[in-house]
Amino acid sequence: MxxxxxxxxxxxxxxxxxxxxxGYQTTSIxxxxxxxxxxxxxxxxxxxxxxxxxxAIIEEIMKPALTEGLIEPLLRQPDxxxxxxxxxxGLLMKNDFLKVEYGCPAANLTQEMTPWNEDFSKALEELTxxxxxxxxxxxxxxxxxGLVRKDVHAKQVTLFVMxxxxxxxxxxxxxxxxxxxxxxxxxxxxxxxxxx
Amino acid sequence: MxxxxxxxxxxxxxxxxxxxxxGYQTTSIxxxxxxxxxxxxxxxxxxxxxxxxxxAIIEEIMKPALTEGLIEPLLRQPDxxxxxxxxxxGLLMKNDFLKVEYGCPAANLTQEMTPWNEDFSKALEELTxxxxxxxxxxxxxxxxxGLVRKDVHAKQVTLFVMxxxxxxxxxxxxxxxxxxxxxxxxxxxxxxxxxx
DNA sequence: ACAAAAACATACCGACTAGTATGTTTTTGT
DNA sequence: ACAAAAACATACTAGTCGGTATGTTTTTGT
Numbered sequence: 001m002x003x004x005x006x007x008x009x010x011x012x013x014x015x016x017x018x019x020x021x022x023g024y025q026t027t028s029i030x031x032x033x034x035x036x037x038x039x040x041x042x043x044x045x046x047x048x049x050x051x052x053x054x055x056a057i058i059e060e061i062m063k064p065a066l067t068e069g070l071i072e073p074l075l076r077q078p079d080x081x082x083x084x085x086x087x088x089x090g091l092l093m094k095n096d097f098l099k100v101e102y103g104c105p106a107a108n109l110t111q112e113m114t115p116w117n118e119d120f121s122k123a124l125e126e127l128t129x130x131x132x133x134x135x136x137x138x139x140x141x142x143x144x145x146g147l148v149r150k151d152v153h154a155k156q157v158t159l160f161v162m163x164x165x166x167x168x169x170x171x172x173x174x175x176x177x178x179x180x181x182x183x184x185x186x187x188x189x190x191x192x193x194x195x196x
Numbered sequence: 197m198x199x200x201x202x203x204x205x206x207x208x209x210x211x212x213x214x215x216x217x218x219g220y221q222t223t224s225i226x227x228x229x230x231x232x233x234x235x236x237x238x239x240x241x242x243x244x245x246x247x248x249x250x251x252a253i254i255e256e257i258m259k260p261a262l263t264e265g266l267i268e269p270l271l272r273q274p275d276x277x278x279x280x281x282x283x284x285x286g287l288l289m290k291n292d293f294l295k296v297e298y299g300c301p302a303a304n305l306t307q308e309m310t311p312w313n314e315d316f317s318k319a320l321e322e323l324t325x326x327x328x329x330x331x332x333x334x335x336x337x338x339x340x341x342g343l344v345r346k347d348v349h350a351k352q353v354t355l356f357v358m359x360x361x362x363x364x365x366x367x368x369x370x371x372x373x374x375x376x377x378x379x380x381x382x383x384x385x386x387x388x389x390x391x392x
Numbered sequence: 393a394c395a396a397a398a399a400c401a402t403a404c405c406g407a408c409t410a411g412t413a414t415g416t417t418t419t420t421g422t
Numbered sequence: 423a424c425a426a427a428a429a430c431a432t433a434c435t436a437g438t439c440g441g442t443a444t445g446t447t448t449t450t451g452t
Contacts (some may be wrong), residue, residue: 003398003399003449004449004450005399007399007408021311022311023221023311025219025221025222026221026439028438028440028441029440029441030340030437030438038400039400039401039402040400040402040403040441040442041399041400041401041444041445041446042399042401044398044440044441045399045400046399048442049441050441062439080397099364101310101311103307103310107307107366108307109239110366110369110370111299111303111307111308111366111369112298112307112308113379114299114370114372115217115218115219115298115369116222121370121372124370125370126369126372136402153382153383156379156380156382156383156386157381157383157450158380159364159367159376159379159380159383160360160380160383160387162358162363162367163359163360163361163362163363163364163367163380164359164360164362164363165359165368166359166362166363166366166367167303167359167360167361167362167363167364168248168357168361168363168368168434169361170303170306170307170353170359170362171324171355171358171359172307173306173310174310174317174320174324175321176310176317180355183349183351183352184355184359185348185351185354186301187349187352187353187355187356188356189355190352194390195242199418199419199429200419200428200429200430203429203430223410224408224410224411225409225410226408226409234430235418235430235432236411236412236430236431236432236433237415237429237430237431238415238429238431239409239430240410240429241428241430242430245410245411246410246411310398361438
């Protein structure tokens with residue numbers, strides 16, 4: 001039960017990479033087999049079908065990555081507005097897995113799969129809601145600690161900021177250059193500073 | 197030269213509708229033929245291939261729609277910040293062609309096609325840059341007229357607002373409900389009011 | 393050690409894809 | 423009216439897709 005788990009993990013990781021760069025529907029199972037060096041029999045031993053694998057990617061790759069990469073750093077930083085800005089700066093400018101030309105994996109999947117598969121929508125909604133909740137909670141905590149204005153509506157701000165992130169990721173894809181990230185981050189900083 | 201032009205227009209319009217709801221790559225030419233009642237011979241008389249049709253959709257359907265539906269109303273409204281808010285409110289809440297579950301046509305195409313076809317990227321960039329320029333110009337005009345603070349960076353604001361729009365459209369797809377639009381619009385209003 | 397189950401391998405299939413080859417009909421200019 | 427060109431129609435192809443049927447190898451529990 002050790003080698004098999006490694007095979008499964010390898011499929012999920014490599015498939016995630018392919019889907020991130022090429023899109024879900026245009027990543028064929030044969031593509032995945034070619035890059036993983038796994039045969040079709042092995043693939044279909046681990047997953048009933050392509051969609052089950054796609055869901056497993058969200059659950060077993062994307063959700064843990066969100067938790068470890070974004071949620072936990074957010075919880076550690078005491079200043080919520082600084083935490084949010086730093087998170088965005090890190091995601092856009094420093095993260096070396098995310099590429100400007102490929103956008104945001106969660107946003108990509110959302111846009112591509114939402115019309116086709118309800119299970120994908122549900123899983124992706126859980127993903128984003130976890131992010132939303134932690135950001136909102138941080139802002140609320142900041143209100144109590146005096147770091148955020150009392151009249152700030154935490155959920156609204158969170159939604160506004162996350163929308164901006166998904167949107168600028170799409171702009172980055174279009175321009176194929178991180179240079180659009182800089183004016184976005186400046187505007188974001190000014191927006192966040194106005195909440196103090 | 198009249199009937200043929202009508203056939204071409206019909207293909208482009210119906211194909212645009214299909215692509216908006218289903219995505220470009222997952223809309224087959226047979227799909228388009230079935231909904232237009234046009235035969236394959238006719239289709240390939242009007243377009244060399246699928247991508248040429250896709251580009252024609254951007255040029256002949258989406259660009260004019262942007263100009264007539266968004267650019268011109270924006271130029272007419274003297275208060276730029278009100279113009280921007282009204283435009284967003286109209287796009288999100290009142291426009292009855294755009295559906296919450298299908299997102300923004302331009303954002304969808306950008307995300308789907310950017311890794312695959314440079315011509316699509318270029319055409320979509322022209323589309324968005326036209327929108328960006330008009331919004332920025334309106335803000336600059338507002339600065340001179342005293343309706344916008346002098347220290348506001350027009351291009352930054354434009355990019356921030358457009359990113360938010362693309363992003364919230366994606367959230368709408370995910371939640372499949374216009375209810376997320378309302379808190380976004382409230383946050384947008386507050387953001388814009390802070391620029392006065 | 394050895395049977396049973398888990399894990400993987402190979403060959404194949406029907407459905408669908410964009411595109412083409414080769415026609416026929418309709419429109420156009422004179 | 424009539425030839426030429428434009429506009430459309432039909433049948434087909436080569437390739438790709440997700441998925442399956444049927445094996446063989448490897449691991450596991452006893």
